[in-house]
Amino acid sequence: MMPEPRGIVFDLDGTLIDSAEDIAAAVNHALADNGRKPLPMATIRRFVGDGARMLCSRAVGLPEKHPDVDKVLESYLAFYLAHPTDHTRWMPQARAVLDELRRFRLAIATNKPRATTDIVLARLGVRSLFSAVSAGGDVKTVKPSPEPILDVARQLALSPDQMVMVGDGPQDVEAGRRAGCRTIGVRGGFLAPERLIAAQPDVIIGSLAELSGVLDRWGDATTRAR
Secondary structure (H helix, E strand, O other), X not given: OOOOOOEEEEOOEOOOEEOHHHHHHHHHHHHHHOOOOOOOHHHHHHXXXXXXXXXXXXXXXXXXXXXXXXXXXXXXXXXXXXXXXXXXXXXXXXXXXXXXXXXXXEEEEEEEEHHHHHHHHHHHOOHHHOOEEEEEOOOOOOOOOOHHHXXXXXXXXXXXXXXXXXXXXXXXXXXXXXXXXXXXXXXXXXXXXXXXXXXXXXXXXXXXXXXXXXXXXXXXXXXXXX
């Protein structure tokens, strides 16, 4: 029996925020900057989730370590840092859910670069809601590695089995599972639902509005088992 959940770890892009338009704008700026044709936003959405370098690698169709990816990545990071929230908005129910879950210790584990993550959270006015944040570059590997989740666990002074990982992508589910957390997949993010289903999270919910109910049930089950 897993202990009662005490910490809730959220993915950021596609889970708490819809940042697709700003990410697409930065990618297409970087492509144009390097003499390449722009891509449709629907295509770029499918590339999001595994960190900025992988995003740029997929956008140019080159191996991640190819030197041309370095140039695109540099341009992408500079533009996105200057325009991180031009069109970014909350995912449905996300802002209300954060207030609803203040009885837990809240955290973020994102593959988004740290500098951009800090600006986005500050501009949305929610940085103080999170007791811990692990972003791209903070640890050596990104999700689906468990390292970002374990980094959050250290910051929260919780064991992974006291935490729940909530995300819209298979990398979130795998990272949480490998760290030893319960996992909740949220439909409606950036990736096709089939990929989320194939990752086999402990629970799949249709929107964040269902999250509190799942956490309550897990807490009740733990209490009854004592």
